[in-house]
Amino acid sequence: MKLLIVMFMLLSSVGILHAHEMTPTYPKLRPSHLDNVYVTTMEMFNKRDDVEFYEIGVFDKDFNPIPFVTSYKVFNLKYLGHVSFDVYIRKDDVSNAEFICSKSKLRKEDTKRTAVNSRICSRIK
Amino acid sequence: MFKNGILRHAVVSAGFALAVSTTWANAEQVPINGTVQSKCIIMTDSAGVYGNPNAYTLSTAAADGGADAIVRIDVTLADAYKAHITAPTEFSSAPSLPDLPTFAGNTEVQTVSDATGMGTYESGKIEQGMTDIYDLTATGSTWFKTSSTVTMGGSKAFPGGNYTAMVTAECIAK
Numbered sequence: 682m683k684l685l686i687v688m689f690m691l692l693s694s695v696g697i698l699h700a701h702e703m704t705p706t707y708p709k710l711r712p713s714h715l716d717n718v719y720v721t722t723m724e725m726f727n728k729r730d731d732v733e734f735y736e737i738g739v740f741d742k743d744f745n746p747i748p749f750v751t752s753y754k755v756f757n758l759k760y761l762g763h764v765s766f767d768v769y770i771r772k773d774d775v776s777n778a779e780f781i782c783s784k785s786k787l788r789k790e791d792t793k794r795t796a797v798n799s800r801i802c803s804r805i806k
Numbered sequence: 807m808f809k810n811g812i813l814r815h816a817v818v819s820a821g822f823a824l825a826v827s828t829t830w831a832n833a834e835q836v837p838i839n840g841t842v843q844s845k846c847i848i849m850t851d852s853a854g855v856y857g858n859p860n861a862y863t864l865s866t867a868a869a870d871g872g873a874d875a876i877v878r879i880d881v882t883l884a885d886a887y888k889a890h891i892t893a894p895t896e897f898s899s900a901p902s903l904p905d906l907p908t909f910a911g912n913t914e915v916q917t918v919s920d921a922t923g924m925g926t927y928e929s930g931k932i933e934q935g936m937t938d939i940y941d942l943t944a945t946g947s948t949w950f951k952t953s954s955t956v957t958m959g960g961s962k963a964f965p966g967g968n969y970t971a972m973v974t975a976e977c978i979a980k
Contacts, residue, residue: 690905696972699849699850699851700847700849701847701848701849701850702846702848703845704845705843705844706843706844706845706846706886706887706979707979715960715977719924722905728849729850731850731853755854778976780979785836787898787972795971796853796970796971796973797850797853797875797877797972797973797974797975798972798973798974798975798976799850799856799974799975799976800848800974800975800976800977801846801931801976801977801978802849802976802977802978802979803979804978804979804980
């Protein structure tokens with residue numbers, strides 16, 4: 682029984698080592714310090730030790746890209762690193778913007794024989 | 807004399823108690839703050855391995871010497887997310903190929919943390935080509951297993967080298 686519990690804990694911890702998460706689920710846009718530009722703040726946590734880079738994207742309901750500005754479209758997020766970033770969207774695009782997504786970027790030399798791409802999309806409300 | 811002894815004892819005890827309480831009052835307290843936010847977490851349990859059962863096939867089936875890719879998705883808010891799991895449709899890196907490979911794949915729910923709330927995930931999934939869409943209606947963990955088979959056109963042999971293909975796991979807020 683103890684062995685089973687230890688194995689379960691080990692397996693659980695192995696799973697937790699490779700996680701990608703982004704919050705909030707439903708971000709809200711608010712007016713920024715710039716005229717006709719809205720902003721929202723997102724947070725990410727990288728528990729994937731095989732991923733160091735993530736790409737941010739803003740999309741409409743059909744996943745067509747929407748113009749946006751953030752500090753870095755592709756940014757480096759170390760293993761177990763947190764990051765908080767602002768996403769700026771023009772007022773004209775706010776009504777079309779539906780999703781803010783983060784996608785893992787795997788380096789070619791780091792990939793194994795198969796690999797998993799992860800993408801999390803929050804919905805703007 | 808006796809009274810003085812009692813008095814001295816009382817004063818010393820009170821002083822000691824005061825000193826101790828003063829020490830407690832001065833103890834540093836370090837707060838640990840946390841905010842729980844509803845979210846979806848994508849975890850890669852196993853990246854998967856292609857076996858090579860014959861010259862013109864790559865397969866993740868255990869019987870072929872491979873291993874399926876396993877992705878775990880945790881949600882902490884019920885009925886807020888859909889999971890899109892896409893089996894590989896191309897190689898992200900491979901040696902120069904002699905013909906066009908054909909990709910086949912399938913995703914299925916391997917395990918759930920809540921059999922009552924998640925029992926219909928597999929039967930209720932929507933298949934769109936190589937992408938399987940699951941409605942994550944309950945909170946908890948779901949393990950998805952993705953298999954992949956690649957066959958080289960014209961039954962030509964796969965050249966020696968490393969082959970990499972991607973399983974894509976997406977968690978999209980509803």
